[in-house]
Amino acid sequence: MRMRRLGWELAATAGSLRRAFTSAGRERDACVQALKAAGAAVAAWAVVGAWWDAPMALMAPWTAVALVQGTVYRSVRTGVQQLALIAAGTFLAAGAAMITGNVMAAMALALPPAALLGIHNRFGDQGVYAPTTVIFALAYGTLSGEDMAHRLAETAVGAVIGISVNALLLPPVHLRGVEEALSAMAREHPSLLRMMADDLAAGYAEEDAARWRGRVAQISASLEGLRNARIWNRESYRFNPGQRMRRGFRDAPSIDHDAYWERFLDRTSAIVDNLAAAAGEERGLAQPPPARLMLLARLLGAVADVCEWDRTRWGLHSDEADLARRDAAEDRAEQALARLKSGLADEEPETVVTVGALIASGQQLLRLLGGASGTPGVRS
Numbered sequence: 001m002r003m004r005r006l007g008w009e010l011a012a013t014a015g016s017l018r019r020a021f022t023s024a025g026r027e028r029d030a031c032v033q034a035l036k037a038a039g040a041a042v043a044a045w046a047v048v049g050a051w052w053d054a055p056m057a058l059m060a061p062w063t064a065v066a067l068v069q070g071t072v073y074r075s076v077r078t079g080v081q082q083l084a085l086i087a088a089g090t091f092l093a094a095g096a097a098m099i100t101g102n103v104m105a106a107m108a109l110a111l112p113p114a115a116l117l118g119i120h121n122r123f124g125d126q127g128v129y130a131p132t133t134v135i136f137a138l139a140y141g142t143l144s145g146e147d148m149a150h151r152l153a154e155t156a157v158g159a160v161i162g163i164s165v166n167a168l169l170l171p172p173v174h175l176r177g178v179e180e181a182l183s184a185m186a187r188e189h190p191s192l193l194r195m196m197a198d199d200l201a202a203g204y205a206e207e208d209a210a211r212w213r214g215r216v217a218q219i220s221a222s223l224e225g226l227r228n229a230r231i232w233n234r235e236s237y238r239f240n241p242g243q244r245m246r247r248g249f250r251d252a253p254s255i256d257h258d259a260y261w262e263r264f265l266d267r268t269s270a271i272v273d274n275l276a277a278a279a280g281e282e283r284g285l286a287q288p289p290p291a292r293l294m295l296l297a298r299l300l301g302a303v304a305d306v307c308e309w310d311r312t313r314w315g316l317h318s319d320e321a322d323l324a325r326r327d328a329a330e331d332r333a334e335q336a337l338a339r340l341k342s343g344l345a346d347e348e349p350e351t352v353v354t355v356g357a358l359i360a361s362g363q364q365l366l367r368l369l370g371g372a373s374g375t376p377g378v379r380s
Helices: 002-022 026-051 059-066 072-100 103-118 124-140 145-168 176-201 206-237 256-277 290-313 320-341 349-372
Strands: none
Touching: 026 059, 026 145, 059 072, 059 145, 072 103, 072 124, 072 145, 072 206, 103 124, 124 145, 176 206, 176 256, 176 290, 206 256, 256 349, 290 320, 290 349, 320 349
């Protein structure tokens, strides 16, 4: 079993390397950042170790490799944090050694405030640099004024080199994550609607409603992933000269897409919740008659067709015949909604409650599609 798992890991690694060399994607982006980090460390050592022959040359490549971060802004922020923490650790170690004159006592005196400083939320993951600097400075006895100046100067040189490499050599822009998340949203919604339409046409059960809820949860996770991708995308533009340096630089899709899919998910979730409440033994709502369920299935299927058209045709030139297909799907949805409304007053009061709620959510879905005019589609 372990050998099989090892084989899978090796195959996955080989596949990632192959994709990194053959096509643009996350694997290539990760490889580029890794090679930039290695190059920054080599450059820092060349300057501080080989050229200057500085006594603490290790500080420069160590800092440089850590500062080739996922965004230029993050490199700058991390660099400032590291410099502040290393400086604080250096001065705490020197002060404690001066007061106690003993390494053990100095560690006992300097490490608690250094560790407390490191857990401050402003420093995040970099907090460990304060206590580790105290340990290294006291353990190796590098506490003279000259030693302290070298430690800070060589750290600063490494920071400048690391930040410069990240900012000037293929500066990272996180656009692909937003596009992939939007594309996933545009694929998953029509897939869910078609699943619901098929199950409703066949006479759905409690198990079907549970599957729909599972898919809604997956789409909600995709929406959260889209929000995170937006955060990374916005951050990647800060302090980033890439917009002026790169040809073909393009902006991320409009945030209106995010709002559209969030509203779409809300309407779809409402339909799923109402149908789930009408299924099973302990029903909170009356189950709609089969004829009403069939009309709802037609409505959801037609809405899925419109979503699919938007996904595949967005951004492309569409002739009248092509646009007519979207209009026809929207007309089918309108007709199904109208028939779903028809004769509702003749139904039992409990049925009216359930079907009325489904009609309200279905109508909101249609109005959302009509106002979008293809806007939410992102071609994959």
